[in-house]
Structures are given as structure tokens and as C-alpha cells.
Amino acid sequence: MSEWHLHADAKFTVGQRSEAGVKPENEDAIGIRIPEGPLLSNKGAVAIIADGVSAAEAGKEASETCVRNFLYDYYSTPETWGVKKSTTKVLTALNRWLYGQGRHFIDAGKGYVSTLSCIIFKSQTATIFHVGDSRIYRLRGNEFEQLTRDHTTYISDNQSYLARAMGLDVNLDVDCRVLDVEAGDLFLLSTDGIHDFVKSKDLRAVMEAAQAHQSKDPEHNSLEDYCQQLIEFALENNSNDNLSCQLVRVDALPQQDVNDVTQKLTELPFPPYLEEGMILDGYRIEKELHASNRSQLYRVIDTETDKVLTMKTPSVNYEDDPAYIERFVMESWIGSRIQNPHVVKVVESTRRKSCLYYLTEYVEGITLERWINEHPKPHIEEVLYIFEQVIKGVRAFHRRETLHQDLKPGNIMLDRNGEAKIIDFGSCHAKGIAEITSPIEQDGILGTAGYSSPETVLEFKSSIRSEVFSLGVILYEMLSGTEPYNGKLNHCRTKQSYSKLRYTPTYELNPLVPFWIDGAIQKAMSLDPMDRHQDVSELLYEVQHPNPNYKKQNKAALIEKNPVVFWQVLSLVLFIAFCVALYF
Structure with a gap:
């Protein structure tokens, strides 16, 4: 599959220098990595500087490990992870290794x-x-700003110590800040051997000179000369430490014209009308499995291997819709990065594609939607067995910082062995990809309204708690055979309409459902996301382990909801007990 649309047009000019200065050994470490192609778009460009603490004796090894390992490990994290998650994971592991x-x-x-x-x-x-x-530091036009703050504690005017550092404590507290970037921004990274001995106004003056020089002569990289100038400036001011600095200038940012994007996206044409028996790129069309106004699914046979696969093709209704085409192209890319037995597997084509489509494994079985219709009063154990598999599949998405955003019974297959597999990546939201600026306006609600949380419908915002809501709706249907809120979720479009919803406990529709399972479902389907479970694992735990608090809450709710019935039942029980006492 072509991944051209992920490529970045970001361009940088960089320079860096590091010297021991008056010290016998240089304990600083510096590094810059600007990858090419999709990696630049998915992960970005990195500049990193580290200053080994001399008093620790292994400062040189520590700083070199920080720079070397970070530049390798960061680019080895999953493409779907965002910058913050990738960096936090890497820094935490690095810190624990250094501390150990x-x-x-x-x-x-x-x-x-x-x-x-x-x-x-x-x-x-x-x-x-x-x-x-x-x-x-950053220089933007006439604005010069220090972007970080020193983590030092001063004992006296002349004595201080580091309050925070890599390897200093088993728990790492790192400052994180996200900034907008403009073309022409110039960034300076430095160790204290420079900025402690060069005044801010002089740092600014050197950066302004570097900026002016670079603007006049963009073909000649003079930033390393200015790095050397900063080092010499610090030495003249009696710097007694190692001296390291880096200058990074943003020359261009990724931005594509929508017409250019459309042209590139449509380099592969839409497939022709497909009929049974036709062969496309070596795949024989056996049967149409599903068709909608957005896409088609076919059962196909690889003529070289006789392997049965599923082919998904885009609908010609959207042939001139760049947002739809981009999302279709992204589906297989996202799906190929979710490796889990409970998520349908995307299959890479071994042959060059002549048109736009992608392949997945073929799942012989039925949808969970059909299973619900065929099992109006299922065994609780069977429901929980299937639900646990669905949760495991959803967790695989979340570990890749990806939201499915269209969890519903129709997007879950049960194979002949009763194993569940989540299908359809058409609504997925991958954070690592969402961080990439797209010139194409995307759709609002991508999921199905009847399974979408209120915040998704009203504010177009999705989170893990939104997925918890969808899973609560699915479990409700599996246990009761009906949609929650009498199917009114499909029609809710305002806060007022959501406020009128009234929850009917599943145990009133299916007496076999325990109070505590219904309590967990009711929590998962809370209209306020902050009242739901924090993640899907917490929901799974609560449906598998009785929570006495839910039982007490439901008892209280029964008294309040049907006080007449409650007192009638209680009176009957007391009457029977009285009769038994008289008899004996």
C-alpha cells in the first residue's frame, strides 16, 4: 500500500558542537536525527542534549546512554503511538536502567x-x-524565550544541586511542553557550561546573527560556526565546564494543497464493478459478502495459493471525495499494526495493485449481531466468554493508542469455534497519525449513533471511556436481547434528549443476569464519561467479579422504583413466616 500521504515536507538546518573545555574529559552528549520518508512524518525529527553529572562519577556513560538509546528506542516505538506516549515509555525505561x-x-x-x-x-x-x-531557547522574529526551567535547588549564592535528573531517582518527573512551530523558528539547546557563562542578551545576539546569516545565504549552513562562536564566548568568560550546544532552524513545515493531496490519493483508480468469477490482480471474486453506500466486501481466492481472503473496496459514490479516500487508504495501514487473535488480520498483497482495495483474513462464521438475534436468553457464562475476547481485541487497539470508534455487534465476528474477532477499521483514530496535520476535513461522527457515547455525538470527542460506553451497550444487548433505553440512543442529538433517557436494568429483561453485572453495565453506560470505568480492563474485571456495592445500590433502587410491589412481597414473606411459626 502506498504511504506517500504520510510523508512530511518538513525541512531543517542544523548545527552542533561539543568540547571538553578546561576539563580533562567531555561528559556531555549531543545528537540530532532527521529521518526520511514516513518515519519523519510518523515520529518527527529529534534534537537531544545531555550533561553527565560529574559528581556521579559515571556521568559520561549516563549522558551517552541517554542520547544514544533515546535516538534508537524512540524511533522503534509503534508508529501509532503519539509523541508523548512514545517518549514517556522510552525515558521511563532509560531512567530505571540508569538508576539500577x-x-x-x-x-x-x-x-x-x-x-x-x-x-x-x-x-x-x-x-x-x-x-x-x-x-x-527559541528565537522567533524579535521574540527570544527560554523554554525550559532549571531543576536546581540553591543552598547558597554559590552552591546548588540538581533536584531532578535522569538516574537520580527510580521515579522520573519530566517537564513536557507542546509548542506551535513556524517556519523560520530557531532553537538553541545548551548545557550549563555555555548558558551559565554567556548572558541571555549575548545568546540572543548570536542567534539573531545566525538567523540573519542563514536567511541571506540559505545554501550555506553556517549554524555550526555559530555553535563554535558560543563555545568560544563561554570560554572567554571563564567557563569551567564542558561546553555543548545545538542550533536547529525550521526551514519548512509539512503543508499540502488539497488539490495536490487529491491528485496523489487518486493515483490508484477505484476498482471496476466486480462480479463473481472475475479476477483482479490474481484474486478471484467468489462472492459479495456485504455492500453499502460506503464500501463493498468480497470473498476472494488467491489464485496462486488458493487461500481464502476478504477484499474490501471503496464505493464509487466517493470517487471525488478526498476525505473518504484518505480514510480508506488509512484503514489497512492502521489495521496492519494491530496484531491480536481477536482482531481481524490485514493481509499484505504480494502483487502490485492496479486499483484501490485491501485484503484481510476471511472469517468463516456469523456476526455478533446475528448471534444476539439467535440467542434471546443466552447463558451468562457464554456471554462473558465472548465479551472477554472482545475486550482483549479492544485492548490491542488501545495499546497502540488507537480508538476503534465503531464498536457494535455488526463489527464483531464469531468464527466456527466461537472465537470473537473485531473487524472494520474505517472509523479508527490513531493518535500518532492524528498528530500529523491534514489539509483534508474529516467526517464528524464516524461510528454508529446507537453505540456511540453522548460526548462523541454531541462534541465529536472520543476517548477510551467512549469505547467503554460502546462495550456497555454491546453487553446490554447480549444479555437482554434488546437495545438499551428502548433504542432511543439512535435518535439522541441534544443534551436534552439524552437527559430524558431512562435505564431499564438487564435483570428485568433477563432474570438470569446478576445484580452486580447489571451494575457494571449501568456504570459503563453512564452519560457522563467521568462516571464510567477508566479503561476496558476495569469493566471486564467488574463483570467477572461480584461487586457487593452494585447489589446494595440495586436493592435500594428497587424499593424506590416499585415501593408498592416491594411492600406487598415483604408482607407476603412476613405472613408466611407468621403462619409457619403458628404451625410449629
């Missing part, structure tokens, strides 16, 4: 401690991660 190494050498007084400041440019934003007293 430091404890290993504690008897020798040796520790692995370093400052770290890095900036990640992705799309039209820059994300800063910072711990310690190295710094990041």
Missing part, C-alpha cells in the same frame, strides 16, 4: 546521573521533554 546501574556501583560511590533536554518536531508542533539544568 547507579545502585549497582553504590559501594564505589559511582552513579549514572545526567540532565536531558530534547525537542521533537512533528507536523507543525514541537514537543519538549526536559529534566535537569540543560536548556532550550
Whole structure:
């Protein structure tokens, strides 16, 4: 599948220098990585600087480890992860390794401690991660700003110590800041051997000179010369530390004209009308499985391997709709990165494509929607067995920072062995991809209204708690055979319409449902997202483990809802007990 539309047009000019200065050894470390192609778009460009703490004795090893490992590990994280999640995971692992190494050498007084400041440019934003007293500055036009704050504690005017650093404590507290970026922005990263000995006005003057020089002569990279100038400036002011700095200028940001995007997206034409027996790129059309105004699904046979597959093709209704085409192209890309036995597997074509489509494994079975219709009063154990598999599939999406956004019985298949598989990636939202600026306006509500949370319908906002809501609706249907709120979710479009909804407990529709399972469902389907479970694992735990609080709440609700029936039943029980007492 072509991934051209993920490519970035970001361009940078960079320069960096690092010297030991008056010290016998250089314990600073610096690094810049600007990848090419999809990696630049998915992960961005990185500049990182680290200053090993001399008092820790293993400062050099610590700073080099921070820079080297970060530049490798960050680009090894899943493409669907956002910048913050990817960086947090990497920094946490790095910090624990450094801390562990430091404890290993504690008897020798040796520790692995370093400052770290890095900036990640992705799309039209820059994300800063910072711990310690190295710094990041920005010059934008006439505005000069220090973007980080030093994590130092002063004992006296002449004595201070680092309050936060990599490897200093098992728990890492990192500053994170997200900034908008403009073409022409110039960033400076430096260690204290420079900025402690060069006044802010002088730092600014050098950056302004570098900016002016670069603007006049863009073909010649002079930024390294200005880095050297900063080092010499600090040495003249009696710097007694290692000296390192980096200059990064943003020359261009990714921005495509919608006409250009449309042209590239439509390089592959829509497939022709497909009929049984036709062969497309070596795949024989066996049967149309499903057709809607948005897409078609076919059962196909690979003529080379005889393997049965499913082919999804776009609808010709959207042949001139760039937003639809982009989303269709993205479906298989997102799906191919979700590897889980309870998520349908995207199959990469072994042959060059002549038109727009993608392939998945073929699941022989029925949809959960059909299963619900065929099992109006199912066994609770069977329902929970299927539901657990669905949860596992959803968790696979969430671990990739991806929301499915259209969880419903029709998008869940049950194979011949009763194993559940989530299908259809058409509404997925991957955070790592969403961070990339798109010139194409996307649809509002992509999921199905009857399974979408109020915040999704009203505010076009989705989260893990929104997925919890959808799963609550699905479990409600599986246990009761009917839609919650008498199917009125399909018609809710205002806050007022949602406020009129009245929840009917599942145990009133299916007496076999325990109070505590219904309590968990009711919590999952709360109209306020903050009242729901925090994640899908919490929901699964509550439907598998009795929560006595739900039972008490439901008893109280029964008294309040049907007081006459409650007192009639209670009177009957007391009368029977009285008769038994008289008899004996």
C-alpha cells in the first residue's frame, strides 16, 4: 500500500558542537536525527542534549546512554503511538536502567546521573521533554524565550544541586511542553557550561546573527560556526565546564494543497464493478459478502495459493471525495499494526495493485449481531466468554493508542469455534497519525449513533471511556436481547434528549443476569464519561467479579422504583413466616 500521504515536507538546518573545555574529559552528549520518508512524518525529527553529572562519577556513560538509546528506542516505538506516549515509555525505561546501574556501583560511590533536554518536531508542533539544568531557547522574529526551567535547588549564592535528573531517582518527573512551530523558528539547546557563562542578551545576539546569516545565504549552513562562536564566548568568560550546544532552524513545515493531496490519493483508480468469477490482480471474486453506500466486501481466492481472503473496496459514490479516500487508504495501514487473535488480520498483497482495495483474513462464521438475534436468553457464562475476547481485541487497539470508534455487534465476528474477532477499521483514530496535520476535513461522527457515547455525538470527542460506553451497550444487548433505553440512543442529538433517557436494568429483561453485572453495565453506560470505568480492563474485571456495592445500590433502587410491589412481597414473606411459626 502506498504511504506517500504520510510523508512530511518538513525541512531543517542544523548545527552542533561539543568540547571538553578546561576539563580533562567531555561528559556531555549531543545528537540530532532527521529521518526520511514516513518515519519523519510518523515520529518527527529529534534534537537531544545531555550533561553527565560529574559528581556521579559515571556521568559520561549516563549522558551517552541517554542520547544514544533515546535516538534508537524512540524511533522503534509503534508508529501509532503519539509523541508523548512514545517518549514517556522510552525515558521511563532509560531512567530505571540508569538508576539500577547507579545502585549497582553504590559501594564505589559511582552513579549514572545526567540532565536531558530534547525537542521533537512533528507536523507543525514541537514537543519538549526536559529534566535537569540543560536548556532550550527559541528565537522567533524579535521574540527570544527560554523554554525550559532549571531543576536546581540553591543552598547558597554559590552552591546548588540538581533536584531532578535522569538516574537520580527510580521515579522520573519530566517537564513536557507542546509548542506551535513556524517556519523560520530557531532553537538553541545548551548545557550549563555555555548558558551559565554567556548572558541571555549575548545568546540572543548570536542567534539573531545566525538567523540573519542563514536567511541571506540559505545554501550555506553556517549554524555550526555559530555553535563554535558560543563555545568560544563561554570560554572567554571563564567557563569551567564542558561546553555543548545545538542550533536547529525550521526551514519548512509539512503543508499540502488539497488539490495536490487529491491528485496523489487518486493515483490508484477505484476498482471496476466486480462480479463473481472475475479476477483482479490474481484474486478471484467468489462472492459479495456485504455492500453499502460506503464500501463493498468480497470473498476472494488467491489464485496462486488458493487461500481464502476478504477484499474490501471503496464505493464509487466517493470517487471525488478526498476525505473518504484518505480514510480508506488509512484503514489497512492502521489495521496492519494491530496484531491480536481477536482482531481481524490485514493481509499484505504480494502483487502490485492496479486499483484501490485491501485484503484481510476471511472469517468463516456469523456476526455478533446475528448471534444476539439467535440467542434471546443466552447463558451468562457464554456471554462473558465472548465479551472477554472482545475486550482483549479492544485492548490491542488501545495499546497502540488507537480508538476503534465503531464498536457494535455488526463489527464483531464469531468464527466456527466461537472465537470473537473485531473487524472494520474505517472509523479508527490513531493518535500518532492524528498528530500529523491534514489539509483534508474529516467526517464528524464516524461510528454508529446507537453505540456511540453522548460526548462523541454531541462534541465529536472520543476517548477510551467512549469505547467503554460502546462495550456497555454491546453487553446490554447480549444479555437482554434488546437495545438499551428502548433504542432511543439512535435518535439522541441534544443534551436534552439524552437527559430524558431512562435505564431499564438487564435483570428485568433477563432474570438470569446478576445484580452486580447489571451494575457494571449501568456504570459503563453512564452519560457522563467521568462516571464510567477508566479503561476496558476495569469493566471486564467488574463483570467477572461480584461487586457487593452494585447489589446494595440495586436493592435500594428497587424499593424506590416499585415501593408498592416491594411492600406487598415483604408482607407476603412476613405472613408466611407468621403462619409457619403458628404451625410449629
